[in-house]
Amino acid sequence: MKFVILFFLVTSCSMISTQTAKTPAKIKQEKVVIKPKDFSIRPGEAITIDFPVSSESTDSVLKCDDQKIPFFKKDDKYLAFVAETYFSNQKPMTCVISKNGVEKKVANISVSDKTFPSEKLNVDQRRVSLNPKDLKRVQKEQVFLNKNYASSPSHPYFEEPFMLPIDAYVTSIYGSRRLFNNSKQSQHLGTDFRAAVGEPIYAANAGKVVVARDLFFTGGTVTIDHGLGIFTIYGHLSKVEVNEGDYIPKGVRLGLAGATGRVTGPHLHWGVKVNGHFIEGESLVKASEMVGDKN
Structure with a gap:
């Protein structure tokens, strides 16, 4: 009887062992094939x-x-904002993702040509030929601004597309080559909107206020960090109504238009910076439409 029981136990264990060995391995999750897409961009613009x-x-x-370009998840895909400098050499770009030393191409970006107009402006000569005191102030302000531009988080503060800060006529487009007082040349790396003194100015999107103060060139100025290395700048304000450190939603009133700083008259200067490049604001508005798309 003991022999029969022992034989049964040995046989049962052998069967269990055999069944366990034959259990199929887990099926590996199928990898998503990443095929590089083709995109096109122009100098001084942003695309998604x-x-x-x-x-x-x-x-x-x-x-x-x-x-290095920050990116974020949107539904079943990743999005990234890519900017091309105003001073572009029109060399094509290749975008790759890398992990553990392995690289995969995700985008090919061609850079097309773009021409910019010229304009002459007459302003206070003090804002053109800086005296030692003003120069020291400008240099100090630039250090402060650069520090803010270098600390944007890699995630977005916004969940909606960008909008224009004011519905108004554009008096000076992005990229125009400027000659101040027939002596000093520069590029206008922003967009000027017609705005009377006291007209409300609104935030183009949600973000953190990192500048809310008077600056030498742009006067009353608000700068918003939207995350992902994206900043919007609102200049020449007669009144600033937000504080540095404030987290604000899209469309909140930032202040009132004015004629402070280096100006020829009342208007709003709207600047947009993406990944270290000042770009045309309307290109960001268009590029961000994908943020609001529903799959």
Whole structure:
């Protein structure tokens, strides 16, 4: 009887062991194939590129021609804002994601040509030929601004597309080559809107106020950090109604238009900076439409 029981136990264990060995292995999750897309951009503009969410892109680094670009998840894909400098050499860009030393191409970006007009302006000579005191102030302000531009988080503060800060006629477009008082040349890396003194100015999107003070060139100024290295600048305000450190929603009133700083008359100067480049604001408005798209 003991022999029978022992034989039964040995046989049963052998069967269990055999069944366990034959249990099929877990099926590996199918990888998403990332095929590079083709995009086009012009000097001084921003575009949005997208690529699918996959195991390769999770915790990866995105670079476009060696410049690190932050990206974020939107539904079943990743989005990233890519900007091209005003001073472009029109060299094509390649964007790749890298993880653990392995790189995969996600975008090919061609750069087309763009021409900019010229204009002459007459302003207070003090704002053109700086005396030592004013120069020291400008240099100090630039250090402060650069510090803010270098500390944007890699995530967005916004969940909606960008909008224009005011519905008004454009008096000076982005990129125009300027000659001040027939002596000093520069580029206008922003957009000027017609705005009477006291006209309300609104935030183009949600973000953190990092500048809310008077500056030498732009007068009453508000700068918003929207995350992802995206900033919007509102200049020449007669009154600033927000404070540095405030987190604000899209469309909140920032202040009132004016004629402070280096100006020829009342207007709003709207600047937009993306990944270190001052770009045309309307291109960001268009590029951000994908943020609001519903899949």
